[in-house]
Amino acid sequence: MTYETIGYNVHRRVLTVTLRRPEQRNTVTYQMLDELIEAFDRAEGDDEVRVVVLTGEGTFFSAGTDLSAQSGGYAADTAGFKPLRGGNRDVGGELALRMFSSNKVLIAAVNGTAVGIGVTMVLPMDIRIAADSARFGLPFAQRGIVPESCATWFLPRIVGIAQAMDWTVTGRIFPASEALQGGLVRELHPAGEVLARAQEVAEGIASSTSAVSVALARNLMWRQLGSPHPMTANQLESKALLALGRSPDVREGVASFKEKREPRFTMSPRELPEFVPWWEEPSFDD
Secondary structure (H helix, E strand, C coil): CCCCCCCEEEEECCEEEEECCCCCCCECCHHHHHHHHHHHHHHHCCCCCCCEEEEECEEECCEECCHHHHHHCCCCCCCEEECCCCCCCCHHHHHHHHHHHCCEEEEECCCCEEEEHHHHHCCCCCEEEEEECCEEHHHHHHHCCCCCHHHHHHHHHHCCCHHHHHHHHHEEEEEHHHHHHHCCCCCCECHHHHHHHHHHHHHHHHHHHCCCHHHHHHHHHCCCCCCCCCCCHHHHHHHHHHHHCCCHHHHHHHHHHCCCCCCCCCCCCCCCCCCCCCCCCCCCCC
């Protein structure tokens, strides 16, 4: 598959996806969204990919949506702003849901400033590492619209409702230090070191953890965020432990610990226990 707006490179079981519109500050078009969705679909079916790292080329991570007429984002006529690509569904939300449903670990390497969808697209990711010089902003209210890419679901769960409301209703630009303090990102590094650090974390995960364990843990955590009682976790974890107890990866994990060596896990993230999925996937029309 040839991409025009993103890069796709697999090395040591880590896929690095790069936003590649540096002259346009990596602003997001419908084509880029489609290519990103396809890239995550492709990664999901590739057992050689254990972790996905998303970054930007150049000095920006992403300055948000491309509002130029040729991108489909804005037209000078009466059609106005068109975030729904002429339909009734936010395409950024489709990307967010694709990430949410992934069985791979997702890491954002925010190499520079991220605004609008440049922020919201990394919310479904599991780890976010940023440049200490980066700036962040959610200026939707200043454009007369609302946050997209399922941000109203993800952001309060990541940083808390008070912080999410502050950043959303003011639409202000805030520094990387505030993003770190607020829990939006895990750690800060000089811009030139962000991608290498993200890849280092990714390679550590890929080399030392079971793909099945990671996939199942990711689903257990993300999909129970709305559960009203911890009993659901007890029920699901019990099923998971029972199902995995005699698996090859468990035997290898125990053996490698006893033998004081790195584990050599062989199971695929597609070998999930039979009780998965335990949830009902809603449709857009529900």
